[in-house]
Amino acid sequence: MSTWEENVRKVVPYTPGEQPKERKYVKLNTNENPYPPSPKVSAAALSFDALRLYPDPAASDLVHAIAEYHGVSDKRVFVGVGSDDVLAMAFMTFFHSGKKILFPDITYSFYDVWADMLEIPFETIPLTGDYRIDPADYARDCGGIVFPNPNAPTGIALPIEDVRSIISKNPNVVVIVDEAYIDFGGTSALTLLDEFENLLVVRTFSKSRSMAGLRIGYAIGSEKMIAYLNDVKYSYNSYTMNRPSIIYGVESIRDDAYFKETVEKVIKTREAFAEAIRKAGYVVLPSSANFVFASHPTIPAKEIFARSREAGFLVRYFDKPRIDNFLRISIGTDEEMRAYADFLCEI
Amino acid sequence: MSTWEENVRKVVPYTPGEQPKERKYVKLNTNENPYPPSPKVSAAALSFDALRLYPDPAASDLVHAIAEYHGVSDKRVFVGVGSDDVLAMAFMTFFHSGKKILFPDITYSFYDVWADMLEIPFETIPLTGDYRIDPADYARDCGGIVFPNPNAPTGIALPIEDVRSIISKNPNVVVIVDEAYIDFGGTSALTLLDEFENLLVVRTFSKSRSMAGLRIGYAIGSEKMIAYLNDVKYSYNSYTMNRPSIIYGVESIRDDAYFKETVEKVIKTREAFAEAIRKAGYVVLPSSANFVFASHPTIPAKEIFARSREAGFLVRYFDKPRIDNFLRISIGTDEEMRAYADFLCEI
Numbered sequence: 001m002s003t004w005e006e007n008v009r010k011v012v013p014y015t016p017g018e019q020p021k022e023r024k025y026v027k028l029n030t031n032e033n034p035y036p037p038s039p040k041v042s043a044a045a046l047s048f049d050a051l052r053l054y055p056d057p058a059a060s061d062l063v064h065a066i067a068e069y070h071g072v073s074d075k076r077v078f079v080g081v082g083s084d085d086v087l088a089m090a091f092m093t094f095f096h097s098g099k100k101i102l103f104p105d106i107t108y109s110f111y112d113v114w115a116d117m118l119e120i121p122f123e124t125i126p127l128t129g130d131y132r133i134d135p136a137d138y139a140r141d142c143g144g145i146v147f148p149n150p151n152a153p154t155g156i157a158l159p160i161e162d163v164r165s166i167i168s169k170n171p172n173v174v175v176i177v178d179e180a181y182i183d184f185g186g187t188s189a190l191t192l193l194d195e196f197e198n199l200l201v202v203r204t205f206s207k208s209r210s211m212a213g214l215r216i217g218y219a220i221g222s223e224k225m226i227a228y229l230n231d232v233k234y235s236y237n238s239y240t241m242n243r244p245s246i247i248y249g250v251e252s253i254r255d256d257a258y259f260k261e262t263v264e265k266v267i268k269t270r271e272a273f274a275e276a277i278r279k280a281g282y283v284v285l286p287s288s289a290n291f292v293f294a295s296h297p298t299i300p301a302k303e304i305f306a307r308s309r310e311a312g313f314l315v316r317y318f319d320k321p322r323i324d325n326f327l328r329i330s331i332g333t334d335e336e337m338r339a340y341a342d343f344l345c346e347i
Numbered sequence: 348m349s350t351w352e353e354n355v356r357k358v359v360p361y362t363p364g365e366q367p368k369e370r371k372y373v374k375l376n377t378n379e380n381p382y383p384p385s386p387k388v389s390a391a392a393l394s395f396d397a398l399r400l401y402p403d404p405a406a407s408d409l410v411h412a413i414a415e416y417h418g419v420s421d422k423r424v425f426v427g428v429g430s431d432d433v434l435a436m437a438f439m440t441f442f443h444s445g446k447k448i449l450f451p452d453i454t455y456s457f458y459d460v461w462a463d464m465l466e467i468p469f470e471t472i473p474l475t476g477d478y479r480i481d482p483a484d485y486a487r488d489c490g491g492i493v494f495p496n497p498n499a500p501t502g503i504a505l506p507i508e509d510v511r512s513i514i515s516k517n518p519n520v521v522v523i524v525d526e527a528y529i530d531f532g533g534t535s536a537l538t539l540l541d542e543f544e545n546l547l548v549v550r551t552f553s554k555s556r557s558m559a560g561l562r563i564g565y566a567i568g569s570e571k572m573i574a575y576l577n578d579v580k581y582s583y584n585s586y587t588m589n590r591p592s593i594i595y596g597v598e599s600i601r602d603d604a605y606f607k608e609t610v611e612k613v614i615k616t617r618e619a620f621a622e623a624i625r626k627a628g629y630v631v632l633p634s635s636a637n638f639v640f641a642s643h644p645t646i647p648a649k650e651i652f653a654r655s656r657e658a659g660f661l662v663r664y665f666d667k668p669r670i671d672n673f674l675r676i677s678i679g680t681d682e683e684m685r686a687y688a689d690f691l692c693e694i
Contacts, residue, residue, distance in 0.1 A: 003519035007444035013581030048389035052557035097354035117582035172350035234360030
């Protein structure tokens with residue numbers, strides 16, 4: 001190894017779900033929305049001439065539209081290149097004590113990657129036997145807490161009183177509630193924001209707003225927290241949000257009717273799909289997300305995964321302890337899910 | 348201060364140039380291109396329905412187009428959200444030895460911000476009396492080196508033999524040559540890539556390609572270096588480049604004729620502008636960039652800055668030692684620059 005290589009930050013990166021270019025699969029592996037973004041997005045006028053100019057570094061129009069949607073002041077909103085960017089910056093900003101941060105053992109598999117990359121010590125807290133977060137496990141000295149609600153890849157929502165309990169027992173550290181899937185079920189921690197100055201709620205346009213291809217995430221927290229986050233953002237990249245993201249993002253969040261309609265459709269399809277495969281003997285964890293986490297009592301998940309792929313269905317399999325007999329199945333259109341349910345029932 | 352605040356990473360962020368929304372200024376303060384992007388960009392078809400899907404995490408189409416343009420393999424190209432994102436990730440990846448990195452005292456003012464934020468020790472090396480980089484100053488034990496060529500905000504290019512000298516004397520650390528402005532003058536270090544495995548050349552679409560609003564930057568280096576960079580990128584955010592960036596970026600880099608034409612225009616305008624204000628007594632450093640760095644022997648730069656602003660011309664003033672009597676003036680259209688030259692000559 002050359003000398004320069006010895007000093008490289010060496011990391012084991014997160015593995016995103018496959019994004020095959022051929023598009024010959026029914027793609028149920030990355031929790032994308034089966035419906036297109038709001039038609040208002042395509043109607044928005046992007047000035048190509050203006051692409052020569054830097055975007056607004058504060059992305060004020062987008063921040064304002066999000067703040068307005070949630071009924072908070074603009075100073076409480078932070079935006080980034082997908083919720084991954086927002087979470088990475090939040091880790092950098094708030095998990096800086098040198099103490100271990102806490103998150104569940106079964107959860108979004110990017111948390112330990114960020115912690116490793118940013119050299120933040122961490123400890124994972126096992127979920128209960130029925131794959132739930134027990135707030136009592138988080139009542140301890142630590143450097144910060146992060147968990148998704150609903151959790152991924154289980155899809156299980158944590159009751160708001162349990163969320164409150166975790167935050168109230170950790171007033172001296174920042175608690176990040178990652179609500180990537182909250183629009184599909186569960187109660188948001190946004191209602192707790194006025195109670196807790198150390199709470200950061202993170203959201204994304206990638207799931208419920210059908211905008212994965214645009215990369216927009218945001219966080220809402222106290223003005224103080226957002227100011228600290230912005231300092232780190234402006235120390236990393238002044239202009240993270242490009243002009244298309246700002247313009248199309250504003251249109252997306254303003255079209256509430258379309259948003260509600262598509263979210264409702266996904267929820268309805270999820271319930272029908274879960275019901276259909278439960279009847280065929282599958283175990284399906286109760287999902288509040290746009291995916292279900294399912295297992296079969298006799299056929300190994302790895303085998304179902306491989307056979308699904310052969311049959312043209314792409315789902316997600318995690319080769320990790322405790323969940324290596326489950327499949328995470330994103331909710332597609334009614335038609336796609338009927339076809340996949342038929343396939344699963346036949347196996 | 349609350350306890351959670353004590354553990355926040357506290358930083359003094361980079362201050363980007365003003366981006367006034369009113370557009371009533373002749374905007375010569377952020378080195379944007381006065382000409383719109385290639386018409387092929389606006390002709391490219393963005394599928395709005397496809398925005399529901401994540402972009403290709405590897406941005407392969409864009410990587411390939413850039414690789415093809417430079418005649419290197421795809422494995423030697425890394426892309427990011429502007430060259431700031433690329434540089435931030437390169438700092439994280441390669442400047443990890445704990446030893447001091449080196450860069451000029453007068454240079455892109457983001458370098459010390461990244462170093463502070465990422466807790467990388469650094470030492471600044473003074474430019475010579477005539478604002479040049481002396482390669483001899485960089486022949487010393489260090490944790491890495493970064494400098495822009497042409498340098499900012501001076502606009503002065505470093506001869507390629509001096510670039511080679513700096514790299515060849517530092518085989519054990521990574522040397523980053525930030526070529527944000529190279530298309531407007533100077534000789535690129537790309538020609539040295541096959542000689543040095545530890546060289547990273549960073550470029551941007553924001554200046555010569557009129558795409559500041561889209562945020563595309565890239566780096567070219569050895570396959571090994573690009574692999575390390577990608578590991579960090581995939582540990583930070585799987586999908587940094589959104590669909591519009593990938594699609595429009597490809598069209599932009601393929602339209603070489605338009606690119607050359609607009610770059611030539613900017614260079615021609617720069618030379619005419621520099622000549623005009625030199626005649627009126629201004630000192631203008633020899634520029635190889637899309638801006639000039641100018642000073643007046645008797646009127647303080649701060650005063651010219653304020654009066655320019657009043658008159659509707661926005662330029663950049665840095666309140667820093669050694670350069671606080673200079674203005675950085677981006678090159679606009681011929682018409683804009685004639686108007687500003689007239690204004691400067693009248694003062």
